[in-house]
Amino acid sequence: MLKTAQTSLTEGVINLAVGHPSLHMLPLREMERAAAHRFAAGNAEFLQYGAEWGDGLLRTELAAYLTREYGFAVRPEQTFISGGTSQATDLCCAMLTQPGDTVIVEDPTYFFAFGMFRDHGLNIVTVPVDEHGLDVDALEALVAQHSPRLVYTIPVHQNPSGVTLTQERRERLVRLAQENGFYVLADEVYQLLTFEGAPPQSFAAWVDTGHVLSLGSFSKILAPGSRLGWINAREDVLERLAHNGAVVSGGGYSPLGSGLIRSMLELGTLPEYVAGLRDTYRRRSAALADALDDLRPLGVDFARPAGGYFIWATLPTQAAPLLPLALEGGVRFQPGTLFSPHETQPDRARLCFAFYEEAELCEGVRRLGEVLQRAK
Structure with a gap:
């Protein structure tokens, strides 16, 4: 288990809240x-x-x-x-x-x-x-x-x-x-x-x-x-x-x-490394977005990213109360209220594609779908 203000990794939980790359990606x-x-x-x-x-x-x-x-x-x-x-x-x-x-x-x-x-x-x-x-x-x-x-x-x-x-x-x-x-x-x-x-x-x-x-x-x-x-x-x-x-x-x-x-x-190493990051994040963002497409019938909505680390998803329910159930189901996200000093964005969740590989991202979304089904 690794815990800092930026990172909270718990065994058995796919933490889509983490907003940085994994150790094996570092140069x-x-x-x-x-x-x-x-x-x-x-x-x-x-x-x-x-x-x-x-x-x-x-x-x-x-x-x-x-x-x-x-x-x-x-x-x-x-x-x-x-x-x-x-x-x-x-x-x-x-x-x-x-x-x-x-x-x-x-x-x-x-x-x-x-x-x-x-x-x-x-x-x-x-x-x-x-x-x-x-x-x-x-x-x-x-x-x-x-x-x-x-x-x-x-x-x-x-x-x-x-x-x-x-x-x-x-x-x-x-x-x-x-x-x-x-x-x-x-x-x-x-x-x-x-x-x-x-x-x-x-x-x-x-x-x-x-x-x-x-x-x-x-x-x-x-x-x-x-x-x-x-x-x-x-x-x-x-x-x-x-x-x-x-x-x-x-x-x-x-x-x-x-x-x-x-x-x-x-x-000339830095430009080459950054080009590799772009390729990796392009693949990972596509994998996360493709998996989330399957949750649209449950009321999930989002826009496909063109860069960066994140997908900002709209959920069919408030995100913060859903989080304990999500953790029980082995997945974590950042609830939208965290990103506002006035705790707006209650039905939003931030999902990061920078940390995990494609298969783990898809599994995380599958778990999220099960959580949303149970929360109906």
């Missing part, structure tokens, strides 16, 4: 090769305290990689190495907000974000999400009412809904930020995990406005244990982040880990 051999490459260089700088903005050579390699992936120029001087997206979100709250400020978040959204915002004394206001992403019409009224400091969005393959914000709404959101003086905090951890169709334009395209911060993470495209990610923003915004007391005291985040990831980029 052990690739990281071993990267470590050999970095240590063989004979330069011990990556074992010393690091620059506040992060390893400059990694920032250069990463910006070049993102330029290729995003289809527009990403500059190293607008790239800051973070300790992952959670740390980046916390850092942005610490340096760009004051207690009592308002943050507008999507409903539903990533549930661990609530604790980070509350830790900084922020007032959380929610905006609805539809099949096209964050409802910008509703947001405009909320901005006029609450004068937010931040708008937090997961604009691509959203956690948990899987929806992607349209280009027109992205442009409107950026204009709203410029007109009203708030920051768009774009959590884009699934941007590089689009496996059907072309990915949308990253919010990194708008960092020159000074009102946009695009957050990325190696946790999703490499390994959660790397605890590294990046922030793309205008130079003056990043300079504010670099003056954080913990950053000044401890230096840039994980120079050792940064050195290994830099080697993976220099060796």
Whole structure:
């Protein structure tokens, strides 16, 4: 049995609530090769305290990689190495907000974000999400009412809904930020995990406005244990982040880990690994969706994902009361109420396809179907 805040694995239960890859998917051999490459260089700088903005050579390699992936120029001087997206979100709250400020978040959204915002004394206001992403019409009224400091969005393959914000709404959101003086905090951890169709334009395209911060993470495209990610923003915004007391005291985040990831980029290993992840998640998402199709006669509904980790399913009954029965039946999911500070989404369940292989995903859905039959 393994239990952390992110993971709860119990023998005999197929846990479709888990939101990360399994151990055997992690790049052990690739990281071993990267470590050999970095240590063989004979330069011990990556074992010393690091620059506040992060390893400059990694920032250069990463910006070049993102330029290729995003289809527009990403500059190293607008790239800051973070300790992952959670740390980046916390850092942005610490340096760009004051207690009592308002943050507008999507409903539903990533549930661990609530604790980070509350830790900084922020007032959380929610905006609805539809099949096209964050409802910008509703947001405009909320901005006029609450004068937010931040708008937090997961604009691509959203956690948990899987929806992607349209280009027109992205442009409107950026204009709203410029007109009203708030920051768009774009959590884009699934941007590089689009496996059907072309990915949308990253919010990194708008960092020159000074009102946009695009957050990325190696946790999703490499390994959660790397605890590294990046922030793309205008130079003056990043300079504010670099003056954080913990950053000044401890230096840039994980120079050792940064050195290994830099080697993976220099060796061409990271792009190959990410391509493999997309193929794996394409197969697994299809297997989960195909299995869920068989539950439609029971009242289950969902949209097929084009990327990310999750399917956001509508159940014929409330999800949270169903969970104890599901655990008895050997399957687990995340109930929809978890993803809203107001416990909306009662008939929704988030199902993850990143952790299990296809046969286990299908078995998990079969068990869910039996549970729904018993709950009738």
